[in-house]
Each structure stands twice: as structure tokens, then as C-alpha cells.
Amino acid sequence: MVNWNNLDTLASFQTLTNVKEVDLKAAMTGESGADRVKRYSVPMAAGMAFNYAAKKVDDDVLEALAKLAEEAQLAEKYKELYNGAVINTGEKRLVLHQLTRGQLGEKVVADGVDKREFYVEQQKKFSEFAEKVHAGEIVNAAGEKFTTVVQIGIGGSDLGPRAMYLALENWAKKNDTLKMEAKFISNVDPDDAAAVLNSVDVAHSIFVLVSKSGTTLETLTNESFVKDALKNAGLDPAKHMIAVTSETSPLAKSADYLAAFFMDDYIGGRFSSTSAVGGAVLSLAFGPDVFAQFLEGAAEEDKLSMNENILENPEMLDALIGVYERNILGYQATAVLPYSQALSRFPAHLQQLDMESNGKSVNRFGEPVNYVTGPVIFGEPGTNGQHSFYQLLHQGTNIVPLQFVGFKNSQIGTDVVIEDSTSQQKLCANVAAQIVAFACGKEDENSNKNFEGGRPSSIIIGDQLDPKALGALLAHFENKIMFQGFLWNVNSFDQEGVQLGKVLAKRVLAHDTDGALKEYSDLLNI
Numbered sequence: 001m002v003n004w005n006n007l008d009t010l011a012s013f014q015t016l017t018n019v020k021e022v023d024l025k026a027a028m029t030g031e032s033g034a035d036r037v038k039r040y041s042v043p044m045a046a047g048m049a050f051n052y053a054a055k056k057v058d059d060d061v062l063e064a065l066a067k068l069a070e071e072a073q074l075a076e077k078y079k080e081l082y083n084g085a086v087i088n089t090g091e092k093r094l095v096l097h098q099l100t101r102g103q104l105g106e107k108v109v110a111d112g113v114d115k116r117e118f119y120v121e122q123q124k125k126f127s128e129f130a131e132k133v134h135a136g137e138i139v140n141a142a143g144e145k146f147t148t149v150v151q152i153g154i155g156g157s158d159l160g161p162r163a164m165y166l167a168l169e170n171w172a173k174k175n176d177t178l179k180m181e182a183k184f185i186s187n188v189d190p191d192d193a194a195a196v197l198n199s200v201d202v203a204h205s206i207f208v209l210v211s212k213s214g215t216t217l218e219t220l221t222n223e224s225f226v227k228d229a230l231k232n233a234g235l236d237p238a239k240h241m242i243a244v245t246s247e248t249s250p251l252a253k254s255a256d257y258l259a260a261f262f263m264d265d266y267i268g269g270r271f272s273s274t275s276a277v278g279g280a281v282l283s284l285a286f287g288p289d290v291f292a293q294f295l296e297g298a299a300e301e302d303k304l305s306m307n308e309n310i311l312e313n314p315e316m317l318d319a320l321i322g323v324y325e326r327n328i329l330g331y332q333a334t335a336v337l338p339y340s341q342a343l344s345r346f347p348a349h350l351q352q353l354d355m356e357s358n359g360k361s362v363n364r365f366g367e368p369v370n371y372v373t374g375p376v377i378f379g380e381p382g383t384n385g386q387h388s389f390y391q392l393l394h395q396g397t398n399i400v401p402l403q404f405v406g407f408k409n410s411q412i413g414t415d416v417v418i419e420d421s422t423s424q425q426k427l428c429a430n431v432a433a434q435i436v437a438f439a440c441g442k443e444d445e446n447s448n449k450n451f452e453g454g455r456p457s458s459i460i461i462g463d464q465l466d467p468k469a470l471g472a473l474l475a476h477f478e479n480k481i482m483f484q485g486f487l488w489n490v491n492s493f494d495q496e497g498v499q500l501g502k503v504l505a506k507r508v509l510a511h512d513t514d515g516a517l518k519e520y521s522d523l524l525n526i
């Protein structure tokens, strides 16, 4: 029996407020720092590790966090979720994205269907479809092979799949498994669709229309945009488009597509990268085997998330430290800083994943909470970010906890030695330097050049960003966010906050406006 209580009603949370704050600068200096780097590390799937040496924790804080995890019943709540409880209370839905990559607990039957079987069946369907496209069994009207796949979708139907594609594109080229180039159209800005269409050969392109609801204005508009372009090129859109949607959406009933693959209402858009939403495009681009390795990495990480011991559960630990930083140390934001160019869109995906999930002011029963919830998430790959916003991170008035990600090896392997080091070594040297610079700072008589230090970070370190590592990385953040939602007692799986803007935009387009809305409409010439 789990109890859903607000964070501030938990005795262990009150205890945590009284635990002495760690002097990070002192802790990370000299031998003590070296010892922490060795000790404060949790193994992850795919040979990666979550290292939290540079966080403001010590054994006392960790003990208090372990008690919080226990009292908040984090492991039990995760169990409830993967065994099919109605965790998404707002929409009265189960939350089943982990089932797309493995069976963690009991069989989940919903609407008379074994849900694991349903997801596996869809995987088989889009894998077979991708193989037929690659083999030239499914071809265009002229009997020629398709060479490009273009995904049309927005939010969760774009950000995750796009970030995952970009993360593996060069790895796939290097490993000779890039089957089709992928492009993405998301914005309703006509320049997005037009630019992508100008950059592809439409006659040899398959378009994957992705919308869970089948009602998203941007996506339906871009579908028409693409259909128009296909017709103008003398092509039959029905021979170039596939759909990924939920079985209950209006798109599911349409015969306008070459094929349709399904997810369901139990997978939130932002958690859908491992469902058909990511699966169709990634299998077309890289082949089903690569997608299977990606799922394997996620499944292994999901299993680690089951661990009741926070020191063996990287997601639970990361979540607890994040809540400690947010609710006790008072930090407002978190920066995601992958030292990997391949992860260039990963921070954008995490913005949606985290902020759409935990940007809530009421608990799962609709009652206002008396504490802060999800932080502002932003980020850029290093080292680029260092030459952009790190000034504020090092010397600004806000302390922003940092989430670094780094790999020992590059994906392509082409490198150059300049002044005795390779570019990969320079990249890794920079992330090591930044962690210590943020934690330890540097004293200077000139206050303008003084670094206070005491700025916390963690790092996930892997050998190389390959499909398995990527799956594990994705699952890490999905599960971290889930655990934080449990701690804050919010429903992380709905997103009512996106509705109002959509309603008002419809009114503007229908010229049903007054007051400020009318003035802005006039200013923008609508």
C-alpha cells in the first residue's frame, strides 16, 4: 500500500532540512576531493557511471536522502507504475513507457490487451516495414528505393526522436549502418517545412506523420504542407506517408497512409522515444537491430531504477539530490551539459521531458503545494557552452547545479594531435577542469577575477555514445524525473499547462478576439 503525501509532510524531509550543508569547496580540495571522486560513483547500464562527487552531499546527507527515499516509498511507487496502476491521475491513465523496452513486473492488461505484447507487436510491425524499405520491397511509384525519411511531429513527437537520431547519426555512418538519412519538420513556421522539403528529394522520401492525439495543429498543418509538395511533384501522398499515432486518434482511421503503427494513451508524448514514435524513424534510419540495442540500454537502466538502495540506483539518487538542491538549498535551475556534439539536441529534449512533467503547482490530487517543484532546465553541448553562458554559471549571483555527460572516446574516431593532445583529450580535459573549477573556485585579490566555488555538478561518464549507452542515458533522465515527481507528489504525466495558449491561438485565427488579444493580433497582422 503506497501513501501519496506531500514532500513537506514527510518527517525525513524535515530531518534533511537540519542536516549540515556540505562545504563543497573544502570537500573537493586535495585528498578529500580525490577520495570523493573514487567513492561517489554508481554504475549505470552500458558500462557508464553516475559520479556525484562534486554534489553537496556527504555520508550524512546521503543517509538522510536514503530515509527520504524510504519514507516517500520511491521504489514501491515505481513498482506500482510498472505493474499498471493509474499513476497519471489527471487523465486517469496507466503509465507504461518502460513496457516498450521490457517486462519489469507483472503482466499489465488494459482494455483487455496484454500491453507488453501490444508494444512488441508494433515493434515487429515497424521493424518489418523498415526492412522491406531497406531491401527495396517497398518502393516509390517509379519502383525506386526510398533514401530519406522525414518525420513530421512536434513536442514529444519530435524532440526525443530527433535528439536520438542526431546522437547516433555519425556512429551509424562509422559503423556502416546508416540506412536512410532522417530529417525532421516540427514548427508551424512555414520556413521549417519549406526548408526541409527543399533539402530532400521528395520522390525518394518517406514521411512519418507522428501525432499521438492526431489533433495537433502544427503537425496537421505540416502534413498538408508536405502533401501539397508531393502532389505538386506529381506524386501520390498515400504512397509516401506512414503514420504513428494512438489507436483512438482520428489519424488511426485514415486510409491515407502506406502503413500505420500505434502507441497508446499510456505513453506520454515526451516519454515516447522508445515506442513507435521513435521506433519507426530510428529503425528506418539505422535498421531495427540498432533500435533494439537502444531499447536494451534503456531496459537495463530501468532495472537499475528498481533498486531500493539509493547508492545502487543512479536515477533515484540523482532525483533525491535534485530535490535536496531545489527544496533545501533553493537552487532554481539545472543545466544539462553534454560534452558530446552528438548530444546537441539532448538538452532540448530534456527541457520538455523535465519541465512538461514536473512544472506543476498542484499535487496529484489537485491541491496547491507549499514548496517549489521542477527546476528550469537548459543546456548546450560543451565546450561550446563554455564560450557562451558559463560566465554566469561561474560568477553569477545564482548557483545553478550542473549535469555533465562525457565519453572517453569519440564516435567517428578521426582526430588530430595538436600540442601533444588529441581533440578528444581536449574535450575531456575541459569537462574535468570545469567540474573542479565550479566546485573549488580560485581566490584572487581582484574580486572581478575571484571564483567563489561551491558550485555543484555531477557527471555521467561512458566509453562511447553508442545505441545502448544512449538508451541508458535516456532512461536515466526519464526515471529521474519520475522519481522527482513522486517526491513532489505531483502528477508528472499530464500537461494541462499547454492548453490555454492553444485555445487562445484558435480564437485569434477565428478572429474571435478582444482586449489585449485583439491588439496583439492587429500588431501581428493576423
Ligand SMILES: O=P(O)(O)OC[C@H]1O[C@](O)(CO)[C@@H](O)[C@@H]1O
Binding pocket: 154, 155, 156, 157, 210, 211, 212, 213, 214, 215, 216, 219, 269, 270, 356, 495, 498
Ligand atoms: O503527439 P501529439 O499528440 O501531436 O502531441 C505533441 C506534443 O504536444 C503536447 O501535447 C504539448 O502541446 C506534448 O505533450 C506532446 O508531446
